[in-house]
Structures are given as structure tokens and as C-alpha cells.
Amino acid sequence: MKSLEELARIREQTKAKIALREKEGAVRVVVGMATCGIAAGARPVLSTFVEEVNGSGIGDKVSVEQTGCIGICQYEPVVEIFDGDEKTTYVKMTADKAKRVVAEHLVKGNVVTEYTIGAAKV
Amino acid sequence: MIRSHVMICGGSGCTASGSKALQEAMEKELVAKDLQDEVKVVQTGCFGLCELGPIMVVYPGDVFYSRVTVDDIPEIVEEHLLKGRIVDRLVHEDEVLKEQVTSLNDTSFYQVQKRVALKNCGLIDPESIDEYLAMDGYVALQKVLQEMTPDDVIQVMLDSGLRGRGGAGFPTGLKWKFAKGYDAPQKFVCCNADEGDPGAFMDRSILEGDPHVVLEAMTIAGYAIGANQGYIYVRAEYPIAVQRLKIALDQAHEYGLLGKNIMETGFDFDIDIRLGAGAFVCGEETALMTSIEGNRGEPRPRPPFPAEKGLFQSPSILNNVETWANIPQIIINGPEWFAAMGTEKSKGTKVFALGGKIKHTGLVEIPMGTTLRTVIEEVGGGIPNGKKFKAAQTGGPSGGCIPASHIDVQMDYEHLAEIGSIMGSGGLIVMDEDNCMVDIAKFFLKFTVDESCGKCTPCRIGTRRMLEILDRITEGKGTMEDIDKLEELAYYIKENALCGLGQTAPNPVLSTIRFFRDEYIAHIQDKKCPAGVCTALLSYVIDPEKCIGCTMCQRNCPADAISVTDYVAEGHKKPSLAIDTDKCIKCGACMNNCKFGAISKQ
Ligand SMILES: Cc1cc2nc3c(=O)[nH]c(=O)nc-3n(C[C@H](O)[C@H](O)[C@H](O)COP(=O)(O)O)c2cc1C
Ligand code: SF4
Ligand code: SF4
Ligand code: FES
Numbered sequence: 001m002k003s004l005e006e007l008a009r010i011r012e013q014t015k016a017k018i019a020l021r022e023k024e025g026a027v028r029v030v031v032g033m034a035t036c037g038i039a040a041g042a043r044p045v046l047s048t049f050v051e052e053v054n055g056s057g058i059g060d061k062v063s064v065e066q067t068g069c070i071g072i073c074q075y076e077p078v079v080e081i082f083d084g085d086e087k088t089t090y091v092k093m094t095a096d097k098a099k100r101v102v103a104e105h106l107v108k109g110n111v112v113t114e115y116t117i118g119a120a121k122v
Numbered sequence: 123m124i125r126s127h128v129m130i131c132g133g134s135g136c137t138a139s140g141s142k143a144l145q146e147a148m149e150k151e152l153v154a155k156d157l158q159d160e161v162k163v164v165q166t167g168c169f170g171l172c173e174l175g176p177i178m179v180v181y182p183g184d185v186f187y188s189r190v191t192v193d194d195i196p197e198i199v200e201e202h203l204l205k206g207r208i209v210d211r212l213v214h215e216d217e218v219l220k221e222q223v224t225s226l227n228d229t230s231f232y233q234v235q236k237r238v239a240l241k242n243c244g245l246i247d248p249e250s251i252d253e254y255l256a257m258d259g260y261v262a263l264q265k266v267l268q269e270m271t272p273d274d275v276i277q278v279m280l281d282s283g284l285r286g287r288g289g290a291g292f293p294t295g296l297k298w299k300f301a302k303g304y305d306a307p308q309k310f311v312c313c314n315a316d317e318g319d320p321g322a323f324m325d326r327s328i329l330e331g332d333p334h335v336v337l338e339a340m341t342i343a344g345y346a347i348g349a350n351q352g353y354i355y356v357r358a359e360y361p362i363a364v365q366r367l368k369i370a371l372d373q374a375h376e377y378g379l380l381g382k383n384i385m386e387t388g389f390d391f392d393i394d395i396r397l398g399a400g401a402f403v404c405g406e407e408t409a410l411m412t413s414i415e416g417n418r419g420e421p422r423p424r425p426p427f428p429a430e431k432g433l434f435q436s437p438s439i440l441n442n443v444e445t446w447a448n449i450p451q452i453i454i455n456g457p458e459w460f461a462a463m464g465t466e467k468s469k470g471t472k473v474f475a476l477g478g479k480i481k482h483t484g485l486v487e488i489p490m491g492t493t494l495r496t497v498i499e500e501v502g503g504g505i506p507n508g509k510k511f512k513a514a515q516t517g518g519p520s521g522g523c524i525p526a527s528h529i530d531v532q533m534d535y536e537h538l539a540e541i542g543s544i545m546g547s548g549g550l551i552v553m554d555e556d557n558c559m560v561d562i563a564k565f566f567l568k569f570t571v572d573e574s575c576g577k578c579t580p581c582r583i584g585t586r587r588m589l590e591i592l593d594r595i596t597e598g599k600g601t602m603e604d605i606d607k608l609e610e611l612a613y614y615i616k617e618n619a620l621c622g623l624g625q626t627a628p629n630p631v632l633s634t635i636r637f638f639r640d641e642y643i644a645h646i647q648d649k650k651c652p653a654g655v656c657t658a659l660l661s662y663v664i665d666p667e668k669c670i671g672c673t674m675c676q677r678n679c680p681a682d683a684i685s686v687t688d689y690v691a692e693g694h695k696k697p698s699l700a701i702d703t704d705k706c707i708k709c710g711a712c713m714n715n716c717k718f719g720a721i722s723k724q
Contacts, residue, residue, distance in 0.1 A: 004264070004385060007255065014256035021127055021181045021245060026505045037715035047160060050125040062124055063182040066206025 032078040034069035041075035048095040052102035089117040129179040132165035135172025147192045155413040165333015169244035170485035186226035187212040218505045238679035239447035243331030251373035254334040263449035267387040275346040279458035283469035288442030300429035301347040304437040309349035312440040316357035316405035322549040324473040329363035333370035339449035344391040352393040402573035421621035464490030468534030475638040490534040509554040519548025519566040520626035522633030558655035559638040568628040581624025584615040597658040598649040610657035668720035671696025675712035
């Protein structure tokens, strides 16, 4: 026997878990996971994004996906964030940088300029 | 942390094409690649595209792979799940859109569909009550128990315009209202999961893909009519459905969503499963109830109707699985939402099991009133092998055929009835120019003859007499009076049979006579089967001008029916061969072996 509160809690928790099955028009975080990306450490970046996105309660608005080679291997691990028409490319990512991108960019909407490809090229 | 879900279809179709082994291989491979904590494998119910099975869908991205084999697994894991590259070779090639379609929802098969009853099928793990809860499962029940009176519930059902999906199309709200109106110490709620229409599998797919929806809806009905006990009558040939129902029942009990004091509201309701042996007649409401009572499944005369004296002589309602599957959403979204779909008198959607001569066989859910043309050409992808559409049969052995001239008919209760067919439970069998309509009528009638329970004479003997006439016609021994006799018997049986089985059994014959009378006449007068199906009316003939005398056919004939003649055609060196029609058993071996196209079927 579950109380109504327990049912509501299970419902919410499971919703977050299966949210990735039905996110259309969501903000997409795409992590480059080709051989070069993985070698450069893309896997912890990917898992950090997944954890942090779900941990900050934006799991229903943001989908974390992987893709193949983005073509700028020297900047791997590369992460692209698509929000509507806007695209932000973060380069040379680490797990720690990923945490900040989630907190700043995804939660508050402020691009972390210092990690973007524009900053890296300068 | 899980970042990807791999959905593998565990419906009956894909299980048969090997999805279980696929799931095991996937789980193993994920462990081997150390991805088991990042990727979750979920077994789902039917996606409706069984013919392309086993089906796999990968989230995020909703990427749809068809006909996946165990050998494809390492590539999917390495490329897609690790590196994020879609494995193009396994992506479905859409025949209507003529391009590769990666997302399931973008396929021509899914685009026209409107999934209400099938909403969760393929999207959730049917063995997880938590996933059902997450899809707003049991929200409707909570709303009903906390905020609505039984009369409110019935009013919502009436306003929604929902009609039974099991065949007869009776308004669900009205049925509940009648049952509520009778005072009795005990009432019952029953679910019809007998699904006897050959080729239909929508109810099975709902039970396999979303079993909780039926439990929730039945509990709502129990509250509305004042019943505390429900029964699900499901055929024993559906082992996966039965298994998932049992799991769902256990989970609902554990969560306090079935049993005593549901959701702490003081309402008690429980559900038991009863297995049927698969007789078609047991899908008929009174026979079904008689069978649940433990007796031989035979219909009883109505009235009294089940709403007054049904199961164990108590007021009872019976609804079809698909009917149940619509109900929680009607409660949550409101009757207006439901009534906005479909046509004036046929609201909502209908699930069809699309089969026969069609490219995409499978389960489709479309708004009521969608035309048959849309279903066949867009959803179904058209007729294979460049053949022409000839007719479609709805309602299975109780229904009728829709000829090509009516392909623009709207699929709803009224329009189908107008042209002599019925909505039925949702079987939709497509026929092309190679199908003989007399043979089709014979097929369905043979089914009802075999399934007649024998209780009443019009059905037991009448349908058999009709079948004998059809046999005669397809053997070239019919007379023109036979058509009149068929019609006369048909109307007599329709009026006098005890239950719906007999009352509808003549329908396939009547509708084929109505639309394809010329085919009957061809069998009778010309002794010909225009579609080349009825073997008794065929003969294999060798064209002596084309035959070069190679004797290939003779060596392949199992009946020793071919011999060398003394005719040598102009320009040929050897005499041609001929078939002795008395000896020929019409196996077709000679025609298949002739490399010179000298043999034809006439
Ligand atoms: C011979 C015969 C077989 C039937 N088989 C089924 C069946 O397999 N499933 C079903 O739901 N209804 C079947 N029905 C219809 C039921 O009698 C009944 O009308 C229906 O279950 C009511 O539910 P609904 O109002 O939700 O459609 C059958 C009727 C007849 C006459
Ligand atoms: S195989 Fe064809 S060509 Fe050869 S003998 Fe038979 S009918 Fe004639
Ligand atoms: S149809 Fe079969 S039995 Fe008849 S002639 Fe050809 S091979 Fe022989
Ligand atoms: S059983 Fe898998 S799609 Fe139908």
C-alpha cells in the first residue's frame, strides 16, 4: 500500500527517468563521441552532463545526446548546445567545465564564453 | 547515470521474430563495453510494425531500427551508443516517402496515426507500474475517487460519445448507466479480451503493451456502477498478455490501487483473470459470462440483458479491451477532448489490425472517419508487387467487404454500415486482384461453421447449407438459382439465429454477392474463376506453338499427366507436349518449370 504522497513521488521520479523518451523541441546538448572525442575524455563529460542536467531539475527540458566526429579534433572534447536557432560550441571540455555549463548556461541562460570555441581561437 | 534508453519490442510479433535473444545480446554487449550504467534496455509492448520486427528504438533521438539481428548488436553499441553515430543500414526505408526515416514518428506508417488507446504501447515497460504512473497512470482513478460521483463519471462517458470497440458500437456511458440503475447486492465489471476475429491482435497488443490501463479503467467503471469485482476474460493462447496482466495485478495490489480501501478512499475493487479456450462464440457477451460462471460457453437469449442479469445473474457490464484503454484519458482530458476527434456519431479513434495484401502489415490507430484510401495508401504503403487493390474486409467473419469503388469511404460506424460492412473489432484484411471473392466468402463462412456452438438450428444447419452451396459454386457445379438460395438462407439466418455469431455469419456472403456478383456468375455460367484461385475451375494448358518439346514439365509432373504428342510446330524440331486434364492434380509444377512460357492456367 502506497500513500498518495508516495504515489506522487514515484510518479515524479519515474517521469524524470523516462523524460529522455519524449523531448521534442527541447534544448539539446550534443557531445562529440567519435574515437578522437572519447580518447580526449568525452565520456566523463557526457556522463557529467547527464547527471547534472537531471540533478538540477531541468531533465524535462534538456536532452543530452552524442554524435560522431564534429571535425575539429584538436578541440575535443567538443560539446554543442542547440537552443532553438542558437548554437553554442564549447571546446576542450572536462567534467568540471561541464558542471559549470549546466549551472550557468542551461539553468540560468548565460553562455560561459570562456569555454567557447571563439575564446579558444583567440 | 542513465543517458540512453534502448527500447526493444517484447510484443508477440517481435518475440516471434527473436526480440528476446536480441535483448539478451544487447545487455551482454553493454556490460562488455562497460556501458551498463549509462544505457538502459527496456522491453516494451508492440509498436504496431510487427512485420518489420524485431523493432528497436533508441532514445534520445527516437531512432528507429527495424529487422535487427543479434549480429547487428555490436555495431549498434559501438557506433550508436558509444559514438553517437546512427547505423544507417538498419534505418527503415520508408516506401511512401521514398527515403530513410530515422525517427519512428516520422514514418508514413505513424504520421497519419493518432495514438490514444495505443498511447503507451512501445513507449513504456509494461512490466513496470512506475512507468505507467509516470505516464499519468492512475491519475484518472484518483480524480474519479476523490472528486467525482458515480453519476459524474457516467455523464462524462456519455458526453464523450465513446462507443464500444468490440464490434457492436454500443455507447459505453449508456451501458454503464443501465447497470448502475439496477439495485443489487453484487454487480460485476467484465473485460472482453477474447479477440476471436482471425487476424486481429489489437487487444492482445494493448494487454501486452499497457496492461495497467485496463485495470485502471475497470476500477473506474466499478466505482461508477457500484461493483466491487471485475473479471478479465482472456484467451489462453495469449500467454504474454496473461503473464503481463498477472504482473500488473500484483503491482496494483502492492501499491494499494486494487483491493480494499483503494487510495484510502474506502472504495474496494478487485479483478480476477479467467482464461478462455479460444472459441469464437465465447467473445459474445452472454456466452462469455456463461463461460466465466464455469459452464460451457453458449449464448443465452436476451433479454434479460447483462446490465440487468449478467454474470451470476447480477447486473454486469462488459467492455472490450480497446474501449477500456480510452477511458482514463477521457477522464483526465475531458469528454470534449475526446469528442473533438472523429466524426459526428463516431468519436475518437479506432485501432485496426492491417493485414493481407498490403506492404506494412501491423497495428494502426486512426481517427474515426479516416478514409480507407488513406489507410491503404499512406499508412499501409499500398499494395505490394504492383498489384491492384480489389477490396478490403472489415469486421472479419461478421463483416463485409469494401470494393475498390468505395475506397474513399470514411471508416466509422455509420459509413461502414451503409455499404453493408461493419466496423467490427478492427480486423482489416486487404485483397488484391489475385483474390477470388467467392473463395473469400467461403473462407469466412467456413470459419463460422466451425465455430458455431450448435445451440440454435438456423446457425448450426443454415450456415452449413450455405457453405455447401459455396463449395458447389467454386467447383463449377453451381446454378444461377444457388445465388438466390444463398440470399434467402442468409436473410433467414440473420433474423433467426440466437446470437450475434449466427446473425452476422452470412454477412461476408451477402456483401460479396452485392459487390462481386459477376464473379459468382463467372464461376457458375462460364465455369471460370477470374482470379485463378478456385483450383477445380482451373486447367493447365500447354500451347503447342510455344512448346519446344524439352519435356521439362513432364519430368516434374507428380501425377504423370503430361505426354508427348505427335504435333511438331513450325520451326520446332521435337513434338510438343500436352496435359491430360483428368489426371492433372493442378499442382502448378509444370508451369513453374517451363522456361519457354508455354504453359498457362486458364
Ligand atoms: C460471435 C461474437 C464474437 C464476439 N467476439 C468479441 C471479441 O472477441 N471481443 C470483444 O470485445 N467483443 C466481441 N464480441 C462483442 C461482444 O458481444 C460485446 O458486444 C462487446 O464485448 C462489448 O464491449 P464494447 O461495448 O466495449 O464493445 C463478439 C460478439 C459476437 C456476437
Ligand atoms: S518445358 Fe515447356 S517447352 Fe519444354 S516441353 Fe514442357 S511445355 Fe514444352
Ligand atoms: S499442374 Fe501438376 S499435375 Fe497438372 S500437369 Fe502440371 S505438373 Fe502435372
Ligand atoms: S510485436 Fe513488435 S511491433 Fe508488434
